[in-house]
Amino acid sequence: MATLWLFILVGAVIALFWTSRQAAEAAKDHAQHQTDKLQVQLISVACQKRQLGILRNGKPGIKSQFIFEFSSDGETVYQGILHMENNRLVKADIPPHRMAS
16 A cells, blocks of 8 residues: 555656646746747746646646746846746736837
8 A cells, every 4th residue: 555655646746847847848938939029038037936726717736937037138137927827828027128229
């Protein structure tokens, strides 16, 4: 019986890791899309917060916040925030930034 619980635990850890990696890849894609839309340069994407919870569709899942850094002129760095539920972008907070001339 202990072996069964060990397999379940290992499977849950692997599934959580896999889901987290999928969310990170999706966040990178969403950040790239946002920076392409704004015509700025994407610098980096990092996970700020991740938690298990009930999503807007009523199902359990992972709620994440990713910070992405971008530059519009090559000198100044700005930070935007992506609010995600699993791989789905819920909201993007983009700060006011200077446009390159």
